[in-house]
Amino acid sequence: MTKIPQRPELNALFNSPPEDAIAYLKSKGFKIGWDWHETLDEAHSRAFTVAKVARIDLLQDIRKSLITALEQGQNLEQWKAAITPTLQQKGWWGKQTVTNPAGIEQTVQLGSPRRLKTIFDTNVHKSLAAGRYKALMATIDTRPLWEWVHISITNPRKVHLARNGETRRYDDPFWLYAYPPTEFGCKCKVRARRASDAEALDLNVVETKPEDIEQHQVIIGKSSFTGQDAVATQTRIRVRQADGQVTYFSPAAGFNSHPAASYLLDVELTKRAADLLGAQKGLEQVQQMLLSQPRLKAHEAFVKNAISFGKQQNKTSTVGVIDMRDIKFLTKKNVVVESPVLTISDHLLVGQKAKRHGEAGNAPTLVEWLVLPQDIVRLDRVLWDVSNESMLYLLPVMTEDFSSFTDEFLKLSIRSKNGVMEIVSIFKVQKKAIVDGLNANFYEVIR
Structure with a gap:
């Protein structure tokens, strides 16, 4: 046995x-x-x-x-x-x-x-914690409270032991920065609770306010071959107990992260958005999460890792949610939309299309790649490409000093792939070319 x-x-x-x-x-x-x-x-x-x-x-x-x-x-x-x-x-x-x-x-x-x-x-x-996070997110409608459970084999960390039993809502800012594990060797976990459990079980419910979270740069070591200081962001969270006692908690450098940055939440967001298809308020909630700091940092990591590796790995980043008006238009065009979540693949960063647009001088800049999720919600207009049967998002392009707009659009071509909306090309075009295309009936205006 x-x-x-x-x-x-x-x-x-x-x-x-x-x-x-x-x-x-x-x-x-x-x-x-x-x-x-x-x-x-x-x-x-x-x-x-x-x-x-x-x-x-x-x-x-x-x-x-x-x-x-x-x-x-x-x-x-x-x-x-x-x-x-x-x-x-x-x-x-x-x-x-x-x-x-x-x-x-x-x-x-x-x-x-x-x-x-x-x-x-x-x-x-970390893999088990990320998997558990996805499962917890799937039950927030019935179990919106999350309780920190301290687990220690030997030599418990006092600051982690002090968190044992602390219960917060799933959307409390604390979890964006301190979802366990929060340092090497940490084996603490999170348990979902019903709202009624707060009183029935006399849970230690605490709340984190935005002003309770501070971030600063710390030196975490030196490069082993350049000797330069290695700097990381560390988060310090003020914990206010019901009795007025105040303590502080800081995840270790390198653990200033959260499973919301992972692929697993992309999967759960896609499912949740699909369940909310047609519910504008629900889609706005998904969009709001995609614009949270952990999600924006996750997209930044996606971009930088793709460029660092230098070749396609078939990885994706979730960058937005398409509007209900777009969904209704696509439905009339018999385009299947099973989820409004908008994704982009790393092959557009480092694949053949990226090389081609780089040589042509119309590829997005690194900054434009990094801020893509924020720019999508500020798009200028949405068109239907008649011949290619794809939806076009046109984003305004800023000058290098961000003082004004140029005479170009960043054009995102979007298609449904197995019901999921994917950006299939991204490059800059002259605004005049768009106007000419509209006059020639190459495009239809969606909004």
């Missing part, structure tokens, strides 16, 4: 395979990084990285092995036994002198039992 390991985060693995956690890990792209602090916060929700792994095949091997661990319910020792021979065979093991990204020889610690434990614990627990 197989003995179930007595570790909370591993016990979950011995039930049915955690499909959402597996999907989360599979959804990540890859990012080559040298120091651990090169990929922090929301970027971790979009890219899989291991410090000092400079080969994509090694990253692929490690991620594949972690997915297998989740699928098969492997514990740490089983996973280490499976992955160690591969890493040793490919030379990623022990202390070695290697050439760093600056072209300088450097003695570094590569694979080791200790490093493997960190890789396993961080990735498995």
Whole structure:
């Protein structure tokens, strides 16, 4: 008889395979990084990285092995036994002198039992937490309260233990920055509660106000080959108890993130938006979440990771919600709209289309890519491209100093792919070309 390991985060693995956690890990792209602090916060929700792994095949091997661990319910020792021979065979093991990204020889610690434990614990627990977040979001209509549950095997962290039992609404700002895990080794979790439980169970309900959240830059180390300070954003949250007591809580540097930045919430948002199709207020709520800081940072991470990797990984970012007027127009054109959520793929950043528009000089700038979710809600007009049977979003283009608008539009061509609205091309066009197209009846005005 197989003995179930007595570790909370591993016990979950011995039930049915955690499909959402597996999907989360599979959804990540890859990012080559040298120091651990090169990929922090929301970027971790979009890219899989291991410090000092400079080969994509090694990253692929490690991620594949972690997915297998989740699928098969492997514990740490089983996973280490499976992955160690591969890493040793490919030379990623022990202390070695290697050439760093600056072209300088450097003695570094590569694979080791200790490093493997960190890789396993961080990735498995974050994947399970992201999967649980998706499940919690699916029940907010009946269980809108979330309770922090402290879990510790040995040596409990006092600041985490102090959070035990604290209960907040699912949309409390606290969860945007401090959804566990909030540091290496943290195994705390969140439990959903009914609104009636607050009184029935005498829950410790607290509320975070916007002014209770402060962010500042902290030095978290030095680049191992340039010697420059590595700086990260750290969040400090004021916690006000019902009895008037005030304490503070800060996630560790690098954990200033949230599962809302992940692919899993894109999936849940798509489902929720589809359920609300036709309900304008519901669609506005989804749009509001997409414009929240964690979501905007997630899109920023998507853009920067795609550019850093340099080639298509078939990853997407959710950047907006199409308007009810657009949906009604598309329905009349017999276009299937199963979800109003608007997505964009990384191939438009680094694929053949990106190269072609770059050479033509009409590609979006990096800034325009980064602010795309905000610009979409400020679009100028919406047209129907008659010959291509696609919807066009025309966004105003600012001058480099942001002092005025240019004579161009950023044109987004949008099509339904299996019921999901996807941006299939994005590039700049002269406003005159749009006017000429309207006069020639190449376009129809939607709004």
